[in-house]
Amino acid sequence: MGSVSSDDDVSDQQSERCGSYSLSADVSESESCSSSSFSGRRFDAEGASSSMTSSPRPVARGFGFPVPVMVPVIGGKDVVVWDEKPEKSDTDLSEVEMMKERFAKLLLGEDMSGGGKGVCTALAISNAITNLSATVFGELWRLEPLAPQKKAMWRREMQWLLCVSDSIVELVPSIQQFPGGGTYEVMATRPRSDLYMNLPALKKLDAMLIGMLDGFCETEFWYVDRGIVVGDGGDRDAFSSMVPSGRPSVRHEEKWWLPCPKVPQNGLSEDVRKKLQQCRDCTNQILKAAMAINSSVLAEMEIPAAYLETLPKNGKACLGDIIYRYITADQFSPECLLDCLDLSSEHHTLEVANRIEAAVHVWKQKDQRKHLSHSKSRHSSWGGKVKGLVADSEKNHSLAHRAETLLHSLRLRFPGLPQTALDMNKIQYNKVLAQSFCILHITDSYYL
Secondary structure, rough: OOOOOHHHHHHHHHHHHHHHOOOHHHHHHHHHHHHHEEEEEEEOOOOEEEEEEEEOOOOOOOOOOOOOOOEEEEOOOOEEEEEOOOOOOOHHHHHHHHHHHHHHHHHHHOOOOOOOOOOOOHHEEEEEHHHHHHHHHHOOOOOHHHHHOHHHHHHHHHHHHHHHHHHHHEEEEEEEEEEOOOOOEEEEEOHHHHHHHHHHHHHHHHHHHHHHHOOOOOOOOOEEEEHHHHHHHHHHHHHHHOOOOOOOHHHHHHOOOEEEEOOOOOOOOOHHHHHHHHHHHHHHHHHHHHHHHHHHHHHOOOOOOHHOOOOOOOOOHHOOHHHHHOOOOHHHHHHHHHOOOOOOHHHHHHHHHHHHHHHHHHHHHHHHHHHHHHHHOOOOOOOOHHHHHHHHHHHHHHHHHHHHHHHHHHHHOOOOOOOOHHHHHHHHHHHHHHHHHHHOOOOHHHHO
């Protein structure tokens, strides 16, 4: 039910409303709003007003719409203010709080005390990716899909960490067209060349791995705890045959908590065998591609001064007597030298790699110093000393080349070798933010 006022009342209400402010009018309006029906008065641009009174509409069960409050403002119009605002869901709030915590940790360099003792941003991001990878994939010991919570966590937090790379750009020339015809050249932004090449490739490899795990929903094999298998006593030989032959790895020694796969009595079907072999081959290719990206990024990093300061003074102190005698011999064969070394465990192999890599940089440093001394003294009259410097420089260059060849052969023989001391120093002292996104920390989770 509604009524419209006459023209005379319109002018009186307009002068009363716009000319002076009346407290009693507001009180009367508030009383009428608090009654069983509510009224609202609005003014148009010409100053005309209209009042409407109606009963509240029936509201569906479970939905309560608050009564609007009419607030008079200068200008002759009323503003509708709702008493309550729609609240966000608990899930959105928890994700926002988690994102705030992650970025606060990155900004403080992992020093949540705020004492200014945090690490640089590049190392903080690299550590965050490592910790996230360990959380999601660290306990993935079975060929089965990732849990939905872990998959959502991986994608969400990786998106948070990688969003920083959107601001790392470079300017490249771009051709654009005028609306009426013709072209002109402008500088456009593009992700930096290393991010432009490596990040899409890494995202593709990650999607391939997760998609491969999602394919193991229904399988003919299953897993049991190793303790149950050993307790039965029937499949000990079968479990021992699962351990790969050759040099044992520290990652596969005495891992009693790993589950043991079981197959039907008749074995796996031919289709399942082919699928497993294809997944194995595809995973090996993914691993090779990831390690190639990892090696290229590490090779572009500068060698930190902290690592160079810890090197011995000469190559013999780095290598030891046996390796130094073989590497300085007239006839040098890297494969024969590796056959003579103790590479029975991963620890010994990694120690040999660290020694060889240290010797490479010791000889390279000597070679650089000899070149610098030669450039300074080439105008000197001491010809004999200059010839000696040139001979020493050529010897250091030859020894460094031999050591690099030996290290390359060692890595080809043991492709799963962990990161060396130099690689870890590069990651620790790296200050280039873009390179921290492309550093991979490959764990057992990527071995299917």
